Every structure is written in structure tokens, then in C-alpha cells.
Amino acid sequence: MTLISDFLQTLCNGNGQLSRLLLSLFVIICTLSCCAWIYTKNRNGTPQLPPGPRGLPLVGNLLSLDPELHSYFARLAQAHGPILKLWLGKKLGIVVSSPSLAREVLKDNDLTFANRDVPAGARVVAYGGSDIVWTPYGPEWRMLRKVCVLKMLSNTTLNSVYTLRRKQVRETVGYFYSRAGSPVNVGEQMFLTVLNVITNMLWGGTVEGNERTSLGAEFREVVSEITDLLGKPNVSDFYPGLARFDLQGIEKKMDGLSRQFDRIFDIVIDQRLKMNREAGDSETPMTMIHLKALLMDMVVGGTDTSANTVEFVMAEMMNKPEVMRKAQQELEGVVGKDKIVEESHIHKLPYLHAVMKETLRLHPALPLLVPHCPSATCIIGGYTIPKGSRVFVNVWAIHRDPSIWENPLDFDPERFFNDKWDYSGNDFNYFPFGSGRRICAGIAMAERMVMYSVATLVHSFEWNLPHGEKLDLTEKFAVLPGCDHSSTKSAERRSGGA
Numbered sequence: 001m002t003l004i005s006d007f008l009q010t011l012c013n014g015n016g017q018l019s020r021l022l023l024s025l026f027v028i029i030c031t032l033s034c035c036a037w038i039y040t041k042n043r044n045g046t047p048q049l050p051p052g053p054r055g056l057p058l059v060g061n062l063l064s065l066d067p068e069l070h071s072y073f074a075r076l077a078q079a080h081g082p083i084l085k086l087w088l089g090k091k092l093g094i095v096v097s098s099p100s101l102a103r104e105v106l107k108d109n110d111l112t113f114a115n116r117d118v119p120a121g122a123r124v125v126a127y128g129g130s131d132i133v134w135t136p137y138g139p140e141w142r143m144l145r146k147v148c149v150l151k152m153l154s155n156t157t158l159n160s161v162y163t164l165r166r167k168q169v170r171e172t173v174g175y176f177y178s179r180a181g182s183p184v185n186v187g188e189q190m191f192l193t194v195l196n197v198i199t200n201m202l203w204g205g206t207v208e209g210n211e212r213t214s215l216g217a218e219f220r221e222v223v224s225e226i227t228d229l230l231g232k233p234n235v236s237d238f239y240p241g242l243a244r245f246d247l248q249g250i251e252k253k254m255d256g257l258s259r260q261f262d263r264i265f266d267i268v269i270d271q272r273l274k275m276n277r278e279a280g281d282s283e284t285p286m287t288m289i290h291l292k293a294l295l296m297d298m299v300v301g302g303t304d305t306s307a308n309t310v311e312f313v314m315a316e317m318m319n320k321p322e323v324m325r326k327a328q329q330e331l332e333g334v335v336g337k338d339k340i341v342e343e344s345h346i347h348k349l350p351y352l353h354a355v356m357k358e359t360l361r362l363h364p365a366l367p368l369l370v371p372h373c374p375s376a377t378c379i380i381g382g383y384t385i386p387k388g389s390r391v392f393v394n395v396w397a398i399h400r401d402p403s404i405w406e407n408p409l410d411f412d413p414e415r416f417f418n419d420k421w422d423y424s425g426n427d428f429n430y431f432p433f434g435s436g437r438r439i440c441a442g443i444a445m446a447e448r449m450v451m452y453s454v455a456t457l458v459h460s461f462e463w464n465l466p467h468g469e470k471l472d473l474t475e476k477f478a479v480l481p482g483c484d485h486s487s488t489k490s491a492e493r494r495s496g497g498a
Contacts, residue, residue, distance in 0.1 A: 050094060050383040052076070052085035060087025062238060070367035070475070073097065074397035083381040089238025091117075092389040096380070097397045099404065099428035102435070104380050105372065105393060106425070110436040111137070117373035117390040120236040120243055121229050124254040125300075131293035132441060133301065133370060143284040148294060148441045152201075158448060161201050162343055168196045169453055170340075173460050180461070187311035191220050194306045194449060198298055223300050226257050261299065265292045302442055305365040306449045312363045313356060313454050315471040316411045318463050323413060327352050331459040341456045343448065352455055354413035356447075357421060360432035362411060363475060365446075367396035369434050395431060396475075404429050423447070 053076060055061045065088075066072035073095045076084055082098035096102055105113050114137035118129045126134050132148055135141040151157065172193045176184055234250050236243035246252055269291060317324040330351045335341050346352075372391040377384060385391065400408045405415070421427055423443050425435025433440040440446070457463075465471065 047379060047382055047384050049092075049386075050083045050085045050381070051080045052087075053080065055087040058089075060089055061093075062088055062233065065233065068475070069392075070394060070396040073368070073392065073394050074400070077394070077397060083383060088233075088390070089235070090240070091238050092386060094380075094385055094389050094391045095394060096391065097394040098401075099398055101381050102393050102395075102398065102428045102431070105391060106428070106431075106434070106436040109374075109378055109380070112374050112376055112378050113372040113391060114437045115373045115375050116438075117371045117388075119230060120234055120246075121232075121250045121254045124251045125226055125230075125258045126296060127258075127289045127293045130289050131297045133297055137375075137437060139284045140290075143286065144290060144294065145441060147286060148297075152294070152298070153442055153445050155444065157201070158444060161197070164200050165197050165343070165449065165452060168193045168200075169456050172453075173456060176457070176461060186314050186457075187307050188220065190310045190453060191303055191307035193453065194303045195219055195299070197449065198302050202295060202298060219299075220303070222257055222260055223304055226254065226300055227304060229254050229257075258296070261296060262292065265295050298442075302445065305442075306446055306453075309356075309359065309363070309365060309446070309450050310453050310457075312473065313359045313450065314457065314463065315473055316359055316362070317355065317458070318465055319470050319473070320411055323355065323411070324458065324463060327355060327458050331455060335455075335459060341452070341459050343452050346448070346451045346455060349451075349455060350417070351413065352451065352458075354416040356450060356454065357416040357430075358411060358413040361399045361405075361430060362409075363473070364395050364399060364432040365440075366434070367475065368392045368394055370438070372438070393434075395434075398428070399430065399432070 053061055053064065056063065065086075074097065076086075077095065077097040082096065083101050084095050086093040086095070096105055116129075116134050116136070118134045122134050123129045129135060130140075132141065132144040135144060172189050175189060229250055232248075232250065235247045236245075236251065269288065317327060330349055331341065331345075334348045335345050369392070372393070374385055374387055374389060374391065377387045379385070398404070402408050421430040423431075423433050425431040425433065425439045428435070433443050433446075
């Protein structure tokens with residue numbers, strides 16, 4: 001510093017013009033040197049957090065959140081890029097909206113991102129997060145996944161309950177036949193159908209007649225309340241220090257809802273203790289809590305997702321009658337006009353498979369998947385993603401990206417004719433069920449149930465809308481899925497009805 005001071009003093013005492021010129025050069029050199037030093041430091045140091053919208057002190061970006069997070073995040077990505085950050089109170093949220101970044105999270109760094117950021121409400125309803133959705137990756141989770149995939153939802157198990165699916169779907173067709181020519185609520189009836197299939201798989205009992213309608217409606221209300229609470233912003237999640245106060249009463253409400261299921265599960269488990277003895281492994285045995293949590297996953301996660309997908313498939317086809325006609329022509333060619341759809345016909349229906357894939361492209365069951373939580377700080381897309389942040393993968397936005405899909409908002413099943421895309425999660429342009437270790441465990445069940453239900457409904461009835469009307473297909477966001485259910489659909493019996 002003394003050397004610099006002496007140099008400046010000399011300049012000031014010398015020729016004025018020369019001094020000013022030399023001083024200007026000195027300032028420029030110092031400025032460039034500082035910039036180079038800062039640039040080099042940033043290159044060699046820890047990368048910065050992703051860009052994102054400005055937040056307010058204490059609350060961050062909470063006050064600007066749109067309830068429909070998937071479309072809101074897609075708009076933010078247009079402004080800030082395919083990876084961005086939001087401060088949700090004290091919680092850092094990271095949103096990923098491109099195939100390459102989704103690959104980095106779900107494949108290249110799959111192990112790091114194999115954990116979940118568990119909401120406070122989910123801890124209550126899922127027995128402390130002891131289920132397959134929320135349990136941290138490790139021996140306990142692997143045991144649950146093994147029980148779910150190899151025992152509850154294996155091809156052998158699914159084949160063994162085909163007569164049950166057949167019976168329930170045909171009873172639903174019978175209900176629609178009794179309402180032919182009148183508006184029907186497809187989502188509600190499919191929820192009851194899937195509910196009966198799942199509960200019968202689990203504990204062997206179904207409900208019939210008036211009891212079916214009343215109990216199914218009650219069950220759906222409880223499931224709907226649970227999914228709404230899971231999707232509601234919770235102060236306890238954004239400010240963990242306040243969690244014990246449950247300021248919004250979400251945990252209290254969730255506890256009441258879970259107790260309704262718990263009473264049923266206790267009866268089921270008492271009757272089927274054999275299932276508990278056969279589950280788990282020598283290293284990680286299955287407990288009663290594990291079993292109840294898996295039952296909760298099956299009932300809550302399997303009913304609304306399948307019912308909503310069937311409803312979206314039917315609604316999309318009704319909005320495009322030419323698609324409905326092609327599907328019916330394919331069914332008549334494979335099944336026969338005066339015969340009834342069997343599950344064995346499903347693999348012979350490529351057009352209907354394309355319809356289901358296109359529906360899941362536009363309406364993935366979980367638009368943001370289930371939030372991931374890195375177990376260690378890592379680098380994604382050149383940015384630092386801190387340990388413990390909540391990471392959203394916006395599959396909804398990726399499926400509607402015009403740089404990937406031609407006319408992405410159009411419902412066009414023929415884009416899936418080349419069999420390039422499946423549900424494996426290996427192609428990050430299309431992964432409606434997720435990818436990596438935490439990919440959905442119920443894909444086989446969902447595909448069978450949705451395809452068989454849709455094929456039967458399309459083959460059994462002529463579906464019409466009032467002249468000039470279109471169905472509103474706007475999704476309602478939730479951590480677990482939900483959608484707006486329309487009752488403007490009407491059915492008239494075709495010759496292939498059950």
C-alpha cells in the first residue's frame with residue numbers, strides 16, 4: 001500500500017496531463033485485475049445457487065406462489081431458465097424443467113436424490129413416513145419396495161385377481177347402462193371401481209348396491225381431503241421451528257382422517273396376519289406400521305390416480321370424436337362388435353395404448369412427481385443444489401415443451417405409434433411415472449386397470465357431449481393428484497355392452 005501511495009503522489013506532483021493519463025491507466029488495470037480475480041475465484045470456488053425470482057425477507061417467494069404449481073413453475077422457467085430456485089420460507093425449493101436436467105437428478109445423481117422431502121402432513125397420514133413413498137432410501141425402503149412389487153403388485157398377483165377386475169368393471173358398465181342417455185360422472189364411478197378392486201386385493205371384501213355408493217363416496221371424500229391437505233402450503237414445512245405448533249391445524253386434520261383408515265386396517269390385519277408373517281426379510285422385518293403404511297399407499301395412491309387417468313382419457317376422446325371413432329373401430333376389429341372386452345385383448349390394441357400414453361403426456365398423474373431431497377450438496381446444471389432442499393421435477397412442463405413435441409398442446413395419439421416411448425423412465429422426454437429408484441411401484445397395476453376400463457367403456461357405449469360443448473380439462477394441482485371432475489358426459493349403449 002505504501003508503494004501505491006508513493007506512486008500516486010508522484011503522479012500528482014508531475015505533469016498534469018501525463019499524470020491523469022497514467023492514473024486512468026492504473027485505475028483500468030486495477031479494475032481489470034479485480035474482475036479477473038473475482039471471475040477466477042467464482043470458477044474455482046463453489047458454483048452459485050440457480051437463478052430465481054426475488055423474494056421478501058422471512059417469507060421468501062411464498063406470497064407469490066400460484067396454487068397451480070405445475071403451470072406457475074413452467075411460467076417461471078420461461079423467465080429464469082430450466083433450473084431455478086425459490087425460497088419457501090426457510091426452505092429452499094429447486095425446480096427442474098428440462099430433460100437433460102431431469103436426467104442429472106433422476107439418473108446421473110439418482111442415489112443422491114433418492115430421498116424425499118417429507119411434508120409434516122404426510123408424516124401423520126403415512127405413520128411417520130414409514131411407507132414406500134416417503135421412507136428414506138435404504139434397507140427399510142428396499143424391503144417395502146420388494147414386498148410391494150414382488151408380492152402385492154406382481155404379474156402373478158395381478159393375474160390372480162383378473163376375475164375381480166372383470167367383475168367390478170362390468171358392474172360399472174351395468175350402472176352406466178342404467179343411466180344411458182343421461183349425464184354420468186365417470187371419475188366418481190371409476191373411483192368406486194378401482195377402490196373395490198384394490199380393497200378386494202388387500203382384504204377380500206367388496207361393497208355392493210347402495211352401500212357401494214355411500215361408502216365409496218365417503219372413501220373418496222376422505223382420500224380427496226388427504227390429497228388436498230398434502231397439496232396445501234403448510235407453515236410447518238417452511239418454518240420447521242414452528243412445526244410443533246401446527247398453526248394451520250393440518251396435522252390435526254390429517255390425524256383425524258388417518259384414524260378413519262386405521263380402524264379399517266386393524267380389522268384387515270387381524271384377519272390376515274399370515275400376510276404379515278410372509279412379508280419382509282431376515283434383515284429388515286415388516287412391522288404392523290409398515291403394513292398399515294403400505295395399505296394406505298395402495299388405497300390413497302392407487303384409487304384417485306387411476307380414476308383420474310380414466311376420466312382424462314375419456315374426456316380427451318370426447319373432445320376429439322375422431323379419436324373416439326378410431327378407438328371403437330380398433331376394438332370392433334379385435335374384440336368383435338357383439339362381444340365383451342377381455343383383458344387378453346389389451347395387448348392387441350396399439351391405438352388405444354397410444355391414446356393412454358398421449359393422455360399421460362398431457363395429464364401426468366403427478367405433474368411435479370413427488371419432491372426429491374438431496375442427501376448431500378451436489379452440482380446440477382452447473383449450479384449448487386444444497387443438501388436438504390426440496391427438488392421439483394416438472395414433468396408436466398417437459399411433456400408440453402415445444403422444442404421436444406410438435407404442437408404440444410394438441411391431443412394427438414398418433415405421435416406414439418412408433419413405440420419409442422414407454423413407462424420405464426429411461427427417456428427423459430417422456431416419463432409420466434417418474435424415473436430411477438423411486439419410480440412408481442404401481443405402473444403394471446395402473447396400466448392394466450386403466451386400459452381395461454377404458455377399452456370396456458369405449459366398446460360398450462356411444463359417448464356424446466351436448467352439441468357444441470367441450471369438456472374443461474384443467475388440472476388441479478396436489479402433491480398427490482386430483483382434478484376437476486365433470487358430470488357433462490353422457491353414454492348410450494353400444495352392441496358390445498356388458
